[in-house]
Amino acid sequence: xxxxxxxxxxxxxxELARILIDGDLSLVAxxxxxxxxxWGSIGIFLNPQDLFVFAKDFAFQMPIFWGIxxxxxxxxxxxxxVKKFPAGPCLLLGTYCVTVYTWIAVSRAVSSITSGVTLxxxxxxxxALIIHRSGHK
Amino acid sequence: VTRSPIKRLMNVLLCGETVLxxxxxxxxxxxxxxxVLVDVSFAEFHEHAMKLATPNQFAMIFFIxxxxxxxxxxxQKYNRWLLMLEGALGVFAWSAMAWAETMDQTGIGPSAVGxxxxxxxLVRYPTHYTPKDEIHxx
Numbered sequence: 001x002x003x004x005x006x007x008x009x010x011x012x013x014x015e016l017a018r019i020l021i022d023g024d025l026s027l028v029a030x031x032x033x034x035x036x037x038x039w040g041s042i043g044i045f046l047n048p049q050d051l052f053v054f055a056k057d058f059a060f061q062m063p064i065f066w067g068i069x070x071x072x073x074x075x076x077x078x079x080x081x082v083k084k085f086p087a088g089p090c091l092l093l094g095t096y097c098v099t100v101y102t103w104i105a106v107s108r109a110v111s112s113i114t115s116g117v118t119l120x121x122x123x124x125x126x127x128a129l130i131i132h133r134s135g136h137k
Numbered sequence: 138v139t140r141s142p143i144k145r146l147m148n149v150l151l152c153g154e155t156v157l158x159x160x161x162x163x164x165x166x167x168x169x170x171x172x173v174l175v176d177v178s179f180a181e182f183h184e185h186a187m188k189l190a191t192p193n194q195f196a197m198i199f200f201i202x203x204x205x206x207x208x209x210x211x212x213q214k215y216n217r218w219l220l221m222l223e224g225a226l227g228v229f230a231w232s233a234m235a236w237a238e239t240m241d242q243t244g245i246g247p248s249a250v251g252x253x254x255x256x257x258x259l260v261r262y263p264t265h266y267t268p269k270d271e272i273h274x275x
Contacts, residue, residue, distance in 0.1 A: 012211040012212070015210075015211050015213075016160070016210075016211055019156050019157055019160055019210065020157075020160070023154065023156050023157030023160070024153055024154035024156070024157055025157060026149045026153050027149055027150070027153035027154065027155060027157070027158045028157050028158050028161055030146065030149050030150060030153070031158060031253075031254055031257065034253070035250035035253060035254070036250075038249070038250060038253070039249075039250060042249075078146065081146075081149055082142045082145045082146055082149070117168075117172070118165060118168025118169055118171070118172055119165060119168070119250075121168065122161060122164065122165050122168070125161070125164075126161070
């Protein structure tokens, strides 16, 4: 007879795996999109010195680029969610997110700017899931 | 039936399944806990945050919130205690961090977005599950 605690933990693990593979990514993409638009807009229009601090640790020191990058990605997330994850654009968007944000996370960790690394990792995971979902739903 | 993008967007926001969002939000919370604990310069650069709580207290609040989110996701429990922990505590913790970060001029970034998501989850809490799922709640 199997242990009920083990059975319950197996059930929870299965549930988590199901959520990751089949969970609805639309809401995640929409909120991440809104978040990036808000962050990028505030960075460009209200708090540019924050973008300058952020950008000077990177290879190209163009604060405006990171603001536009964030707003553009935000709208792209909204678009793929509304269009139900079309294959081609999802592949492009996911690959961009994974490569660029891996670079950002590594650069930030090397420069000891740890505050945003956790959320950079989140963008990487969501980018990977968008690649996985491309054309599925 | 073709609907306008705005209507589709509203449909996703008002009726979309929140499970994956809560799962990722709990991961972000755990990441935040590790940052608060690991970053030795947190207290030095977050003067206003230190007026609200110590790094360990912040870490504890975010940890409890993240655990509640994860518990709600895997067990599909739906009750007023989880409403307080998943929704209200999340809004309190992320808003406090967003305010402190903004006042410290270290940037309005990630925690303000976290506060936005926490507020959204609080508003959407009554609709996290379909009526069929409500029978599993306490």
